[in-house]
Structures are given as structure tokens and as C-alpha cells.
Amino acid sequence: xxxxxxxxxxxxxxxxxxxxxxxxxxxxxxxxxxxxxxxxxxxxxxxxxxxxxxxxxxxxxxxxxxxxxxxxxxxxxxxxxxxxxxxxxxxxxxxxxxxxxxxxxxxxxxxxxxxxx
Amino acid sequence: xxxxxxxxxxxxxxxxxxxxxxxxxxxxxxxxxxxxxxxxxxxxxxxxxxxxxxxxxxxxxxxxxxxxxxxxxxxxxxxxxxxxxxxxxxxxxxxxxxxxxxxxxxxxxxxxxxxxxxxxxxxxxxxxxxxxxxxxxxxxxxxxxxxxxxxxxxxxxxxxxxxxxxxxxxxxxxxxxxxxxxxxxxxxxxxxxxxxxxxxxxxxxxxxxxxxxxxxxxxxxxxxxxxxxxxxxxxxxxxxxxxxxxxxxxxxxxxxxxxxxxxxxxxxxxxxxxxxxxxxxxxxxxxxxxxxxxxxxxxxxxxxxxxxxxxxxxxxxxxxxxx
Numbered sequence: 001x002x003x004x005x006x007x008x009x010x011x012x013x014x015x016x017x018x019x020x021x022x023x024x025x026x027x028x029x030x031x032x033x034x035x036x037x038x039x040x041x042x043x044x045x046x047x048x049x050x051x052x053x054x055x056x057x058x059x060x061x062x063x064x065x066x067x068x069x070x071x072x073x074x075x076x077x078x079x080x081x082x083x084x085x086x087x088x089x090x091x092x093x094x095x096x097x098x099x100x101x102x103x104x105x106x107x108x109x110x111x112x113x114x115x116x117x
Numbered sequence: 118x119x120x121x122x123x124x125x126x127x128x129x130x131x132x133x134x135x136x137x138x139x140x141x142x143x144x145x146x147x148x149x150x151x152x153x154x155x156x157x158x159x160x161x162x163x164x165x166x167x168x169x170x171x172x173x174x175x176x177x178x179x180x181x182x183x184x185x186x187x188x189x190x191x192x193x194x195x196x197x198x199x200x201x202x203x204x205x206x207x208x209x210x211x212x213x214x215x216x217x218x219x220x221x222x223x224x225x226x227x228x229x230x231x232x233x234x235x236x237x238x239x240x241x242x243x244x245x246x247x248x249x250x251x252x253x254x255x256x257x258x259x260x261x262x263x264x265x266x267x268x269x270x271x272x273x274x275x276x277x278x279x280x281x282x283x284x285x286x287x288x289x290x291x292x293x294x295x296x297x298x299x300x301x302x303x304x305x306x307x308x309x310x311x312x313x314x315x316x317x318x319x320x321x322x323x324x325x326x327x328x329x330x331x332x333x334x335x336x337x338x339x340x341x342x343x344x345x346x347x348x349x350x351x352x353x354x355x356x357x358x359x360x361x362x363x364x365x366x367x368x369x370x371x372x373x374x375x376x377x378x379x380x381x382x383x384x385x386x387x388x389x390x391x392x393x394x395x396x397x398x399x400x401x402x403x404x405x406x407x408x409x410x411x412x413x414x415x416x417x418x419x420x421x422x423x424x425x426x427x428x429x430x431x432x433x434x435x436x437x438x439x440x
Contacts, residue, residue, distance in 0.1 A: 047147075084418075091171055095272075
């Protein structure tokens, strides 16, 4: 009976993997990777909600009765491109931090900041 | 999912970003299985292509390995398990996977599926929702992408002096003699990639595709060129200020279509104002808006890549001068 929910569980597991990377790792690039895994899990969540049994891709054609829901597709399509743009900003920040501090490890940055004050 | 776990374990960031690319490709194929062809298209070109590339460029600048450091995995694991448990508890009330009577399928979706052919006249429902029913949202997203491009520009922009260019040029030429086969093959491929991008752009009304995907593919072609022939050659072909101009033109085109319909007495981005026949107006509006989206996405992607590369050249030159 609970088997119908497995897609949500896969999403939760993926999301938690991303979350774990973000909080447990000190490397800024690794954190960005974790965030993008988190992000993809949300994409998968939306897309799997849009799926209808026996439905096809939402492109109108003769002789097809059942379509999957197009709305989440639209939302996620734009979200993916926005996601890469924001990831790029994050990476750019990491590059600048590397230039300023000589490291992208959270602890070393913290140490340098403490020395400065 | 196993790939995600592998990403957690790996310390070598190069391998991590490669795995991220594979992960992107896998999720793209998952999206095809879930009938979301447009989304799969975008994810394949963004997740497996551009994002891996950006990660790699960033890693060349920030160093390749992750320090072991003193993690507190116990506490983090505890928080993660609690959150995950609560989320799974929450899913128990969710509708079953694939059921047609889930709440999500009952509100606006039937309207889009049943009436979009009469109202918009475009077979691809995703395109008509994206560019017409929810054009306002898409406008916001295009502005976000534009802003992100400007952010990268602000963070990484380097003003290069003319004498630098000659030095880098000779360096690049000597480096790329070795990749002769690669360069010739890519030279033949690039026109086809560009042609395909235009096909995706203008065929988005009928099949999967549209401005977002076309923009990314177009940018991929230019980035491929820049990778194999050196940044300075690519800069000479495509001037950076021209690209910035195009990024702004895309947003401007989108916004001004909204203003045109506003001036014609309709609401913002109501394309039926563009032509006497509402359906023809919708066609024209969607075409122009997708064009604006394509311009902005392609140029912002190229801007991001060029600036990362420009930064890297500078830092490498510094190292060469030091040694």
C-alpha cells in the first residue's frame, strides 16, 4: 500500500544527501555541489508529481487522451537555467574568496579572520 | 542516488564534478521517463554540459583536493536524519505516484491541456504555458538570469591591457598545435551545433525546445570554440561588450513586448494586442519572447564562461611570472 509513495522517498533521500554535504563539509566548492544536488531533488519532486499513469509528454497530437501535467515542467525548466546562473555566481564568489584568503576551506578562512581582528 | 553518495565520499573535487555531470545526465533520462521532455532537454544541456564545465574551471582556480578537516559528521548526520524522518512522515499524506486525481492535476492543468490549442494555437503545451499564460513569471526568471550574469561580471571582471593579449596569444598557439584532430573535428561540428540551436529555438512551438534550451546550446558551441582555440582567439571573434549588449537586448525585447501590449490597451504581455487575429498575435508574441529569452540565456552563459576563463588566465600569468 505504501509502495505508491516511493518517489517521494527517493526525493527525500537525495535531498538529505545534499543537505548533509552542505552542513558537514568545509570546502566551499563541495558545498555548492551539495546545494545543486539538493536543487535537483526538488526538480525530481516536481516532475514526479506531474506524471500521470498512462500519460504522454504534453505536446498536443491527435489520438492521445491523457497528458502529463505541463505546469510543473514549465516551472522546473526555468528553474534549471536559473539554478545554473546562481551556481555560477556562487562559484565566482568561491574564486574571489580563494584569491582573498588563499583557501576555500571554511575553517582556514575563519582562522584568518580571527587573526585579523 | 548511488552517485550522490559517491559524491559525499570523494575528496578529489575533479572526480566530484565529473560525477555531477553523470548525475545530471541520469536525471535528464529520468525526466524523459517522466514525460517531461522539455525539462530533460534543459537538464541534459545544463546539468551535464555547462555546469560541469563551470565546476572544472572553478576548480582549476581554487585547487583540486578537499582537506580532511575536522568534520563533526555525527551531529550533521543526526540533524539530517531527523529532517529526513519528518519529511518522510509528511509524505504519508501525499497522493500516490501517477494517480490522475491528485490535487495538482485538478486546478489549472486541465484548462491548459484542453483549451490552449484554441487560445494559443501551439501544440507544445509547455511552450504556451511558459511564454503566454505564465509569461510574467518567465520575464522574472529572465531578469534573474541577467542579474546573475551581471553579478559574475562584477565579481570576476578583469580589464586586460593590450600587451597581455599578444603574450597569451603565443602561449595558446603553442599549446593547441597538439590537438590538431580535435580542432578540425570541432571546427566542422560548430556550424551544426549552431544550426541545431536555431532549430530548437524556432521549433519550440511544435516540439520540445525553446529559448532556454536554444540559448544554452548556442552558448555551448561558443564555449567549445573558446576551449579549443584559446580565449584570446574567441575574444577576437566575439567581443565581450557585444555579448553584454545582447544580454541586455534580450531582456529589453521581452519587456518592450509587454509594454507594446500595454500601450494597445491590453494587459502586460497579452499578445492578442500584437495582431488583429488573437491566435496570430499569440504566435508572434511567443516567437519574439522566446527570441528574447534565447538572446539573454546564450549571452549570459558566454559572459559567465568568458569571465571565469579571463580570471584564470590572469592568475596563471601571475604564477608564470613568479616562477
